[in-house]
Amino acid sequence: MREIPGAWRRTLAGAGLMADDGTTRPTIFAEMSALAAETGAINLGQGFPDEDGPAAVLEAAREAISAGANQYPPGRGLPDLREAISEHQTRFYGLHPDPDTEVLVTAGATEGLAAALLALIDGPDDEVVVFEPYYDSYAACVALAGGRLVTVPLQWPDFQPDLDELRGAVNDRTRVILVNDPHNPTGAVFSAEVRAEVVRLAEEHDAIIVTDEVYEHLAFDGPHVPIATLPGAWERTLTLSSGGKTFSTTGWKIGWATGPAPLVDAVLAVKQFLTYVNGAPFQPATAVGLRLPDEFFRGIADTLRAKRDLLGDGLLRAGFEVSTPAGTYFTVADAAALGAEDADAFCRELPVRAGVVAIPLTAFVTPEHRARYRTLVRFAACKRVDVIEDAASRLSALR
Template sequence: MATTEQSTTGSSTGPESGPAPGARRTADRPLLTGRLTGFGTTIFAEMSALAAETGAINLGQGFPDTDGPESVREAAVRAIRDGRGNQYPPGPGIPELRTAIAGHQLSRYGLHHDPDTDVLVTAGATEAIAAALLALVEPGDEVIALEPYYDSYAACIALAGGRRVPVTLRPRDGAYHLDLDELRDAITDRTRLILLNTPHNPTGTVLGRDELAAIAELAVEHDLLVVTDEVYEHLVFEGEHHPIAGFPGMRERTVTIGSAGKTYSLTGWKVGWITASAPLVTAVRTVKQFLTYVSAGPFQYAVAEALQLPEAYYEELRASLRARRDLLADGLTAAGFTVYRPAGTYFITTDIRPLGASDGIAFCRELPHRCGVVAVPNAVFYDDAEQGAPFIRFAFCKSPALLEEAAARLRRL
């Protein structure tokens, strides 16, 4: 330890105090690791700051403007008062929550998981994604990701030293579609895994049973792992959510990621999880323990209760969000946007070219000043920014009154 301190302060004159042969001194190299070159402040932070600065309606970041069920919030308060979770919870998550997660997967999808070996609680889905990719990807491995993609995917693949290979969902007939031939062509000898997201953020696409079966066949044929982000599983308005882990040959090669934040409108609690076979969970847990180690102790008890809510809760949630989707979609259409009405998630993607614009980043930066509304440019979710340049995303997980006001403001365009 003394040697390290002396080297840092420059007080040692011995040969061990100098840089290794060929090493660059600190003053000569960037502070940020080269793996994250090009990654700056997230677009969500930038646009939310712009909303605060201008007083605009924030339809950029995907968080509700009302809190989740009172019974679930009270469960968290009760846990704190009872002294449950105020100290470090178990590393894999509290047994009550792991049991509830396993029960959820079994009752809804027929997927059997041992809560002691096949479930891991994480600090939200974002940590689950990071831990899974850091655990499963070696430097040089190729990772196929559906584009446009949630921005943390790109950063986590880069941190793992992997190479991102985008397969682009393309707009057609009012929705975004996956080209299975393009996916098949993207697979090489260096492909390690497919990073899947359905229901898909930001496009709102929900992959159907036939598409998922085809992806599963490719994964089995090429012996690929699949990490699947399914945090919007309960926010499907058309079609049905099918976990790819349930398809033939997928149980032992799939890491499924879930989250309480979107389902229960409690995004600040940051309670996520993975379900997978025991060897995959062990690999991911090995990384996760060196990230947050544990988190959200009292909230874990509350989410365990939330997972026991009756089906009526989910039906009401979907109906409410479907109505808000339609309210905003109609308002955006009236304002002149081309609207891609989503089959799931919180988000609506629009094309700004009918409004005489083509640069979504510039458009979103100007929009709060022009009419007092914040959106997010889709270009930041693409490797090739030109592919996403004319598209921007609005979040509709807000109150109907706020969405009506936003629609009225957007009509000024």
């Protein structure tokens, strides 16, 4: 059998899916979801909702299918969705991207990220700075693009970076500073000081800022602040987001990129050879979602905040130390007080011990920083209230 080509070996290795003997492994999500199915455990590992999104958005998709919106949409995305994305950026953040040149519809934010890194990285001397722990596709996409991943560790319990470590990571080889805010997997929202320092460093070293803002409407302690709104940031910032988390439609994979035309064009140049286009009937439905009233957006944050608190209380009662997240679906807890010495082993035992599945935070870090996070575990609160209550009751058996 032929050996796996080099680019794909780099991608698998970057994602931690290449074993020492050259064989491939499933992702931690696939492993834990299979374990949940095998044991009948409640799956608080993978971050997808178990409730449908707003009825108006779902009905708009049905209407679009019935009306025949089932063929290729335009390469940049349907004009109405691009208009809605531009309106959304203006309405919430005071940004004014041109829907014809500064907005691009993508197959979820993940494709936007992959296309951006493939477009912007020019070889192994180009570095991409990310905050660690990081969403697992980041390392894989950097590896696929042939760049070098440079990580800045986030610190328990608030998961803010040390600014000196950030300054030490960014240099003239830095091509991209990749910022996920609100942050998956930790639930952190970065401080104003962190955002300002990212912009300052990008200007100093002529780097491009790529932001992943898919949890933008799930910030709990105040409105989300995109880096692109900071003075001097727009010209060098590519902002990625999607409708999946906001409208509980993660399977639709409707995302977008906004930013100055040259950056958006670079993403388009690659994207057209990846998916080309996607999700024709889901694009007008997402446009309907983006135009929902302000009460909807406040409501989804309020609802998830209540679920966060319910999950956090249950984890505290079970004996975990808890980092209260400022956003996203996720809560990180320290299992050390429950005797855990290794989060991976703890999570593999948890379905049998308590009937609950979680994800070890060590799945989102580089090997050299694993010790910093060795007993930390991530739980997802994007489930029905009765499911969270059941999980909290089961976890109480750990005491």
